Amino acid sequence: MAFVQIKDLWVTYGAVHAVRGVSFEIPKGEVFGFIGPNGAGKTSTIKVLATLIAPDHGLVTIGGMNVTDDPLAIRKRIGYMPDFFGVYEDLTAKEYLHFFAAAYDIPTAQRERTVRDVLALTDLTHKAGAPVDSLSRGMKQRLGLARVLLHDPDLLLLDEPASGLDPRARIEMREMLLALKEMGKTILISSHILHELSLLCTRIGIIEAGQIVTEGSLKDIYSRLGLKQLIHVQLVNGNQSLIDQIGRISGVEEVQVQADRLAIRVRAEHLPPEDLLDRMHDLGARMRMFQPEAMDMETAFMKLTEGRTA
Amino acid sequence: MRGLARKWKLPLLAKELAEQAARKRTYAIRFGYTAFLFVATCLLFYGNLASDGTTSVLGRGRPMFNQLVTVQFWGIYLLLPATVCGVISSEKEKESLSLLMLTTLTPWQIVIQKLFGRLIPMFNFLFISFPLMAIAFSNGGVTSSHLWSGIFLLALTCLQVGSFSIACSAFFRTTHEAFVASYLCFLLLCYMMPGMFAPNVFEWAETRTLPEAIAGSTTIIFSICFFLFFARVFLESRAFVPARNYLLELFRLLDGIFTDMNHVTGGIVLTKDVDLLPGTEPVAWRETSKKSLGTVRYLFRMLVVLELPLLWTFQLIRGPSGGTSVNTVSVLLYVLWDVSVAMVAVHAAGLVSSERSRQTLDVLLTTPISARNIILQKFQGVRRLICVLCVPFLSIYLFEKWFKNYGWDYVLWSTVFVLIYLPLTAWFSMWLGVKIRSQVRATLLAIFLIVAWLTLPLGIQYLLATGFNIALSGAARYLLILSPTVVIQRIESGVSAVQEIPDPAWAFYLLNAAFYGVLLWLFRHISLKDADQRLGRTKGAAR
Numbered sequence: 001m002a003f004v005q006i007k008d009l010w011v012t013y014g015a016v017h018a019v020r021g022v023s024f025e026i027p028k029g030e031v032f033g034f035i036g037p038n039g040a041g042k043t044s045t046i047k048v049l050a051t052l053i054a055p056d057h058g059l060v061t062i063g064g065m066n067v068t069d070d071p072l073a074i075r076k077r078i079g080y081m082p083d084f085f086g087v088y089e090d091l092t093a094k095e096y097l098h099f100f101a102a103a104y105d106i107p108t109a110q111r112e113r114t115v116r117d118v119l120a121l122t123d124l125t126h127k128a129g130a131p132v133d134s135l136s137r138g139m140k141q142r143l144g145l146a147r148v149l150l151h152d153p154d155l156l157l158l159d160e161p162a163s164g165l166d167p168r169a170r171i172e173m174r175e176m177l178l179a180l181k182e183m184g185k186t187i188l189i190s191s192h193i194l195h196e197l198s199l200l201c202t203r204i205g206i207i208e209a210g211q212i213v214t215e216g217s218l219k220d221i222y223s224r225l226g227l228k229q230l231i232h233v234q235l236v237n238g239n240q241s242l243i244d245q246i247g248r249i250s251g252v253e254e255v256q257v258q259a260d261r262l263a264i265r266v267r268a269e270h271l272p273p274e275d276l277l278d279r280m281h282d283l284g285a286r287m288r289m290f291q292p293e294a295m296d297m298e299t300a301f302m303k304l305t306e307g308r309t310a
Numbered sequence: 311m312r313g314l315a316r317k318w319k320l321p322l323l324a325k326e327l328a329e330q331a332a333r334k335r336t337y338a339i340r341f342g343y344t345a346f347l348f349v350a351t352c353l354l355f356y357g358n359l360a361s362d363g364t365t366s367v368l369g370r371g372r373p374m375f376n377q378l379v380t381v382q383f384w385g386i387y388l389l390l391p392a393t394v395c396g397v398i399s400s401e402k403e404k405e406s407l408s409l410l411m412l413t414t415l416t417p418w419q420i421v422i423q424k425l426f427g428r429l430i431p432m433f434n435f436l437f438i439s440f441p442l443m444a445i446a447f448s449n450g451g452v453t454s455s456h457l458w459s460g461i462f463l464l465a466l467t468c469l470q471v472g473s474f475s476i477a478c479s480a481f482f483r484t485t486h487e488a489f490v491a492s493y494l495c496f497l498l499l500c501y502m503m504p505g506m507f508a509p510n511v512f513e514w515a516e517t518r519t520l521p522e523a524i525a526g527s528t529t530i531i532f533s534i535c536f537f538l539f540f541a542r543v544f545l546e547s548r549a550f551v552p553a554r555n556y557l558l559e560l561f562r563l564l565d566g567i568f569t570d571m572n573h574v575t576g577g578i579v580l581t582k583d584v585d586l587l588p589g590t591e592p593v594a595w596r597e598t599s600k601k602s603l604g605t606v607r608y609l610f611r612m613l614v615v616l617e618l619p620l621l622w623t624f625q626l627i628r629g630p631s632g633g634t635s636v637n638t639v640s641v642l643l644y645v646l647w648d649v650s651v652a653m654v655a656v657h658a659a660g661l662v663s664s665e666r667s668r669q670t671l672d673v674l675l676t677t678p679i680s681a682r683n684i685i686l687q688k689f690q691g692v693r694r695l696i697c698v699l700c701v702p703f704l705s706i707y708l709f710e711k712w713f714k715n716y717g718w719d720y721v722l723w724s725t726v727f728v729l730i731y732l733p734l735t736a737w738f739s740m741w742l743g744v745k746i747r748s749q750v751r752a753t754l755l756a757i758f759l760i761v762a763w764l765t766l767p768l769g770i771q772y773l774l775a776t777g778f779n780i781a782l783s784g785a786a787r788y789l790l791i792l793s794p795t796v797v798i799q800r801i802e803s804g805v806s807a808v809q810e811i812p813d814p815a816w817a818f819y820l821l822n823a824a825f826y827g828v829l830l831w832l833f834r835h836i837s838l839k840d841a842d843q844r845l846g847r848t849k850g851a852a853r
Contacts, residue, residue, distance in 0.1 A: 050676050054848040071848045072678050089553070090600040092470035095587065102592035103677035111587070133552075147673070188446040 003028040003186050004049065004155060009054040009058035011044045011210075012062060018044040020210035021058075026188060026203065028154075029182050033201035034190040034256060038307060042190045043083060046159050049188065050080040062155055076104070079148030083160040083190075089133035093124060093143055096132050104151035105279065115270060118146040122176060138169025156180065158189040162196065174200065194298050208305045222268060225300055228253050229268040234289035236262045242285060249279050261289065312505075326397075326427025336431070343385065344438050351378050351442050351767075371449035372456070378442055382435075382463050383509050386467050390432055391492035392754055394475035396485040397424040398545060403484060403667075407549050421541045425476045432468050436461075437514055459515045459523035466530050467508040471496065473537035480544035483553045485750040486660070505529040550696060558602040561611065593674075593684055597691030603657050604691030607700045616646070616702045624709050639713075640802050643706050647798065650699045651735050651760060657695060658739035659756040661688045662750040662845065671845065676747045681841035685740070692736045703728045723801050730826050735760060735834040744837060744844050767793035796824050 002025035011019035019041040026032040036042050047053040048060055051071035060067045067074050088096060097115045106114055119125045122142040127135060135143060141161060148156055161177070162170045174196055180187060181200065191197050197204065198218060205215040214221055221230070231292040236244065243262065251271025256263040266276055273292040280287065330336045354377045398421075401407040410420060447457055475492040482488040500507040506529050515523035588595035598604045603612075624636055662685070665671040674684065707724045710716055739756040746752040797819065842848065 039762050052672060052675060052847045061400075068848055072680070075676055075678045078676065080673070084669050085673050088596065088600075088670060090555070090558070091596070095600075098587040099592045099596060100677065102588040102590065102595070105678060108589065144673075151354070247767075260321040300431050 005061045007059040010056045030202045031187045032198040033204040036207035040207045079153035080157045087132040094128040123147040156187045213304045228265040230293040231264045232291040236286040322423035342745045369451040371446045372451035375452045390471045391475045394428045395492040398479040399485040399488045453518045480541045532752035534559040540756040593687035594690040654757045655739040658736040659752040663743040663752040667749045675847040681845045734830040741837045789813040
């Protein structure tokens with residue numbers, strides 16, 4: 001049974017149906033990327049899972065528990081990081097984490113160690129005594145993540161965790177999320193940075209105008225859409241004859257000669273990158289670089305959505 | 311010509327006026343203000359005109375006109391700061407000021423257009439009173455100079471109060487701070503420089519010509535220029551200042567001074583700070599150990615600030631010279647009530663609404679603490695504040711019991727009402743803070759409703775007495791018993807000296823205490839009932 005189950009979820013604000021019959025499942029230990037244009041209903045769906053909004057209709061369960069039946073028990077099992085969140089400017093980073101450790105009923109004897117661990121995990125140990133308000137945006141996001149991890153939740157609900165971060169902070173955030181993925185956490189993450197989601201997520205769901213447009217593993221979605229994968233190759237012995245031979249390999253759609261490399265588009269379901277590598281090797285190609293690009297999620301997103309809002 | 315037309319387009323002013331026109335509360339305020347102005351003025355006029363024949367009223371226009379202008383002055387002083395104080399600070403809070411400053415609008419244009427966006431509706435309120443002025447003028451006694459002086463000074467007051475409030479708005483980071491400063495600092499300025507206070511100039515100009523009145527308003531005109539200049543300077547220099555807790559900073563500054571002095575006094579420590587971390591009630595911990603109005607050390611300091619003038623006054627009264635009237639203590643008591651109610655209301659209204667406006671509430675609501683518990687824990691800081699405020703109240707009551715030979719019933723009833731009214735103020739403001747999303751709006755509404763409730767019975771009493779020459783009698787007297795203002799005044803003037811309250815007085819005090827006790831329970835109950843939904847999450851079992 002899936003760890004998170006959403007069936008026919010409806011959320012309404014006055015006359016506006018923000019979420020209209022959304023259904024998807026997240027198995028335990030998976031990282032689910034939730035993608036959609038602004039106003040598509042992502043945050044509303046996440047807020048239902050975070051027990052902040054009651055669904056108007058539908059079934060939402062986490063670990064087999066209905067979120068409306070026992071929200072208190074659900075809160076102990078989830079960690080929620082909203083898209084925008086403030087911090088208490090009168091507390092230091094350590095006090096802030098102790099505040100939430102107490103709020104999550106972590107035994108007093110364990111708190112110091114727990115806080116120290118999450119500070120270390122998020123690389124904020126050196127900022128433990130700094131006022132929260134003096135931290136940079138990236139550090140505040142990391143502190144938010146540290147807070148989310150305090151009570152060791154089964155499910156992390158991360159709404160745009162990388163929004164507004166500079167490239168370095170974004171990469172650091174991605175690394176941390178990868179570490180959490182390795183730890184076996186179930187994560188639902190919404191983001192607009194599709195390339196990063198494709199590096200993190202095992203499954204994605206694309207939502208538009210309050211409805212799920214498509215859902216499944218990345219491979220499934222690409223294959224459903226017939227999308228091509230781009231592979232960058234640098235040849236030491238690249239000549240026109242070899243390039244022509246590569247273009248004739250079954251599964252290769254296009255070979256584009258660029259200034260310092262070849263850009264090869266392949267149908268990934270027919271020709272995985274490792275097979276292409278073998279075939280090129282058989283053709284006598286000597287390679288300096290073979291770099292498959294992450295699947296082109298932006299193309300998938302643009303192909304599936306029209307920019308409508310609920 | 312086209313350039314001139316573009317210059318006079320006033321895009322910001324147009325936007326401000328369009329925004330206000332789209333808000334429901336603009337019409338509610340307009341209706342409330344005009345209704346109050348017309349009812350109050352008509353009653354005052356009726357009192358001046360109704361009693362005698364038609365010829366005897368000739369020449370009575372002057373007191374009528376003066377009363378009308380006075381009402382308008384107070385309308386401006388009370389209403390305008392609240393409407394102007396947020397015009398720039400709200401842009402800072404929404405982080406949209408930078409966008410505004412990137413446009414081709416100059417800082418002067420921004421200040422002036424923003425200011426007139428609020429002054430134009432205020433001028434409307436002044437125009438509305440013109441028919442009433444005409445009635446006063448037609449009764450004779452008002453010279454045209456006096457008429458024009460009144461209109462001129464009212465317009466000038468709008469500009470003065472507006473420019474001061476916009477300077478506060480440009481200086482402070484949040485509307486909340488700008489709001490408090492607009493009222494407090496202006497009050498202080500007028501107290502220190504009476505020439506800046508337009509009603510004083512109006513009184514002085516009563517028998518003078520218009521040019522003399524204008525010359526007498528020089529201080530006001532200069533103050534407008536100063537305030538506008540500072541508004542323009544602050545607009546740029548303080549556009550991107552971070553939010554600051556001025557009270558906490560002041561306390562920390564004092565901490566530094568006291569720490570330095572401690573070397574001299576030999577290291578005496580009255581309340582030692584222990585670096586504690588939260589136990590089982592984190593929200594209460596933050597309210598009582600991190601907030602300026604919750605920490606023991608800072609509350610103690612506030613107690614000293616409140617208590618010292620009282621002790622000084624007591625000393626003067628009981629001293630051999632007897633230089634200060636015993637009534638001064640009563641005045642101090644009323645001031646203490648005003649300060650205490652304002653502090654409690656502002657603090658309680660901001661408990662939940664500040665979490666909302668700082669976007670910290672959602673995160674708190676996903677923790678397993680029940681919403682009821684969050685509210686109760688948050689209230690602990692207010693409770694501590696109320697306890698501290700009780701000390702100066704008790705000091706006054708015990709001094710008066712001793713000095714005026716009042717009985718213990720005076721102390722008992724007075725203390726009972728402190729213990730009912732202050733928590734009631736707190737729970738009522740808290741309830742508004744839970745209901746209303748904006749901290750500024752919650753605070754403003756809480757203070758407005760409390761002031762309205764406190765002044766309404768006395769206002770009605772005054773208008774009935776002045777307008778219709780109706781002294782309160784019979785059932786109307788009993789209704790006044792429900793007013794906290796009346797009860798506090800009557801207890802203060804001595805339990806046995808009560809005139810409006812028929813014997814036995816204690817029965818009516820009991821009635822009042824019971825009524826407000828029930829209200830206290832009611833507001834506490836509705837603040838805690840369904841707290842989960844009110845705060846914004848699905849209902850859970852209590853922890």
